[in-house]
Each structure stands twice: as structure tokens, then as C-alpha cells.
Amino acid sequence: MVEKDIAKEIKKLVGTKNLVTGTKESIKHLKKGTAKQVVLSSNCPKEVRDDVAHYAKIGGVLVVETDKTNLEMGVLCKKQHPVSVLSII
Numbered sequence: 512m513v514e515k516d517i518a519k520e521i522k523k524l525v526g527t528k529n530l531v532t533g534t535k536e537s538i539k540h541l542k543k544g545t546a547k548q549v550v551l552s553s554n555c556p557k558e559v560r561d562d563v564a565h566y567a568k569i570g571g572v573l574v575v576e577t578d579k580t581n582l583e584m585g586v587l588c589k590k591q592h593p594v595s596v597l598s599i600i
């Protein structure tokens with residue numbers, strides 16, 4: 512998916528129940544099989560990246576790495592804190 516499309520889709524999903532922010536919540540949805548796509552920030556920690564990649568591979572879920580930092584992702588999601596991982600369910 513193209514970078515602009517991801518940002519547009521995230522903006523559209525903000526405020527709905529289809530966008531989940533945070534590592535723990537995203538991994539929980541990957542384990543349950545409800546996540547359709549996972550988006551990682553450019554400065555997401557390696558161990559988090561590895562965990563997400565592992566569960567996404569098991570569930571056949573697409574993982575997209577953006578060029579946006581966790582601070583930019585937080586602003587995009589209208590959060591007042593950094594967001595390294597978000598998932599679309």
C-alpha cells in the first residue's frame with residue numbers, strides 16, 4: 512500500500528472501533544485473528560517489530576512499515592502520545 516493511502520486510511524478510521532493503537536492491543540488482535548493489517552512507525556523498537564512480524568506471519572496479516580516516526584503517528588491518530596504500532600481490524 513502506498514504511504515499516502517495509509518495516512519488517508521488511518522485518518523478515516525480515527526475515532527472508529529476499527530483502529531487499535533498500541534503494541535499490546537495490536538498483538539492481542541493478531542493472536543485472536545481479528546487484525547487485518549498492522550502499521551509500524553519508522554522508529555519502532557526492533558523487539559516490538561520482531562514480535563509483531565512473528566504473530567502477523569502466523570495469521571497471514573500484512574505488516575506495513577511507514578516512514579513516519581512514532582510522534583507523527585501519534586498526531587495522525589489524534590493521540591497526545593507516541594504511537595509505534597497500530598492495527599486495523
